[in-house]
Amino acid sequence: MTGAATVLILGGTTEARDLAGLLDVRDDVRPITSLAGRVAGTPALPGEIRVGGFGGAEHLAAWMTTNDVRAVVDATHPFAERISQGTADACAATGTPLVALRRPGWTPGPGDDWHDADDLADAAARVEGLGRRVLLATGRQGVAAFAEVTDAWFLIRSIEPPEGRVPPHHEVLLARGPYALDDERRLLADHAIDLVVTKDSGGDATRAKLDAARERGIPVLMVRRPPVPTGTTIDVVGTAADAVAAVGVALGGRSAGSAAGSTG
Ligand code: NAP
Numbered sequence: 001m002t003g004a005a006t007v008l009i010l011g012g013t014t015e016a017r018d019l020a021g022l023l024d025v026r027d028d029v030r031p032i033t034s035l036a037g038r039v040a041g042t043p044a045l046p047g048e049i050r051v052g053g054f055g056g057a058e059h060l061a062a063w064m065t066t067n068d069v070r071a072v073v074d075a076t077h078p079f080a081e082r083i084s085q086g087t088a089d090a091c092a093a094t095g096t097p098l099v100a101l102r103r104p105g106w107t108p109g110p111g112d113d114w115h116d117a118d119d120l121a122d123a124a125a126r127v128e129g130l131g132r133r134v135l136l137a138t139g140r141q142g143v144a145a146f147a148e149v150t151d152a153w154f155l156i157r158s159i160e161p162p163e164g165r166v167p168p169h170h171e172v173l174l175a176r177g178p179y180a181l182d183d184e185r186r187l188l189a190d191h192a193i194d195l196v197v198t199k200d201s202g203g204d205a206t207r208a209k210l211d212a213a214r215e216r217g218i219p220v221l222m223v224r225r226p227p228v229p230t231g232t233t234i235d236v237v238g239t240a241a242d243a244v245a246a247v248g249v250a251l252g253g254r255s256a257g258s259a260a261g262s263t264g
Contacts, residue, residue, distance in 0.1 A: 001029065004026075004029055004030040004067040005029055005030065005070040005251050006030045006032060006067055006068050006070055007030065007070065007071050007247055007251075008032050008034060008064060008069045008071075008072045008073070009023075009073045010072070010073070010074045010076045010083055010084075010087055011033040011034060011035050011045070011075055011076065011257075012035055012036060012049070012075075012076050012077060012080065013076065013077055014103075015075050015101050015103055015239070015240050015243075016033060016073075016075035017045055017046075018240035018243065019031075019073060019075055019101060019240040020033050020046045021046040021240075022241065022244050023046075023047065026036070028251075029247070029251075030047070030048070031046070031048070032047060032048040032050060032069075032241035033045050033047060033048070033049050033050075034051075035049060035051045036051075036052070036083070037051040037052045039160065054086070055215060057086040057087075057089035057093070058090075058194045059193075060090040061089075061090040061094050064090060064091075064094055064167075065094060066154060069094075069096060070092075070096070070101070070250075070251055071096065071097045071099065071247050071250040072097070072098050073098075073100075073101055073243050073247060074087045074098060074099070074101065074234075075101040076086065077104070077201065078102050078103070078199075078201065078202065078225045078226075079139075079199050079223075079225065079226065081226050081229075084229050085229040087229075088229040088230070088234065096186060097250035097251075098234050098235070099164075099234070099236075099237060099243055099246040099250060100228050100234045100235070100236045100237070101237055101238075101242075101243045102202075102228065102236060102237075102238060103201075103238060103239075104202050104238050105200045105225060106200055106201075106202055106210060112210070112213075112214050112220065113214075113219040114220045114221075115130060115219055115220070115221050115222065116222055117221055117222065117223045117224065118223075118224060119223060120146075120223060121144050121145050123138070123146075123197055123223050124148065124149055126221055127146070127149050127195065127197065130195050130219050131152065131218070131219065132151070132194055132195075133155075133191060133192050133193050133194050133195070133197045134152050134153065134154045134155065134193065134195045135157065135193045135195070135197065136154045136155065136156045136157065136170075136195055136197050137196065137198045137199075137257065138197060138199050138223065139159075139199070140158035140159070140162040141163060142158075142199070142223075143158070143162035143164070143165075143166055144162070144163070144164040144165045146167045147166060147167055150167070150168055150169070150170045151166045152167070152169065153169040153170065153171075154167050154169065154170040154261070155170070155173055155191050155195050156172045156173065156259050157171050157173045157174075158172070158173075158174065158175075159175070166194075178204070178206065178208075179205070179206060181208040181211055181212060183208075184212035185212045185215065186210045187212075188209075188213065188218070190262065193216075193218065194219075195218060195219055195221060196209055196210070196218065196219075196220045197221040197223075198210075198220065198222060198223065199222075199223040199225075200223060200224055235249075
């Protein structure tokens with residue numbers, strides 16, 4: 001193998017951005033980050049960027065072959081199920097090594113009153129028993145699942161306006177993290193929130209709402225993560241640095257054992 005090995009990063013997360021930065025400084029790797037293009041504007045990222053869906057796993061596999069992709073890192077959000085499964089299928093079809101970069105999920109501590117939901121529909125069914133004034137922080141695509149909940153008021157917080165159906169009683173707050181604890185305390189108090197509904201996204205950028213909920217003594221309804229897809233052998237890691245090492249192994253040792261951030 002001569003020249004830099006092309007590594008495809010399925011992105012849209014902070015960890016994907018970090019990984020692109022760590023790989024871009026190496027001269028033996030050519031990182032290309034793929035973004036869905038859902039959020040307005042293309043963010044500045046290290047390395048190359050491509051934007052938009054591939055048109056399914058078969059087309060992704062063809063794109064990988066055309067672009068001589070040697071390894072793939074699925075660094076999408078833990079709840080981006082379709083692209084993760086499509087990536088696993090494309091890697092299985094092409095025999096390409098796949099690393100899944102998943103930031104660790106959140107875990108409750110002393111004083112937390114967390115209730116697990118299997119998915120968004122399960123969460124919607126549980127709202128009634130837990131609260132009446134809800135901070136709904138499940139992302140705009142998750143809002144429709146709560147459309148039938150008529151006996152609660154929702155403060156819907158999302159980066160872009162919700163798509164599709166919405167619950168009858170609601171207000172939309174357009175905002176993008178990271179969120180500070182003081183701001184979250186104020187938000188919960190100003191809107192008399194008595195229940196926080198969120199996905200188990202993990203990470204620091206959006207966890208302050210959980211701390212504010214604990215301080216306020218209100219419950220959190222936590223939508224648990226879907227499983228990592230099946231269909232091919234996936235090396236699951238939790239940090240961008242660990243993904244660099246896993247990519248090195250996947251590329252046959254050419255980067256293996258190198259420290260993250262090394263210039264190779
Ligand atoms: P999804 O439901 O799993 O994917 C839907 C379709 O969007 C995929 O089948 C694929 O289209 C396309 N797609 C998704 N991510 C892509 C990527 N990185 N590059 C190229 N195409 C992509 O995904 P989602 O939940 O809408 O998430 C979309 C993006 O937002 C992801 O990059 C994810 O990391 C990011 N994100 C998601 C969440 C969340 O809560 N779901 C939160 C923060 C960020 P084709 O089948 O046509 O290839």
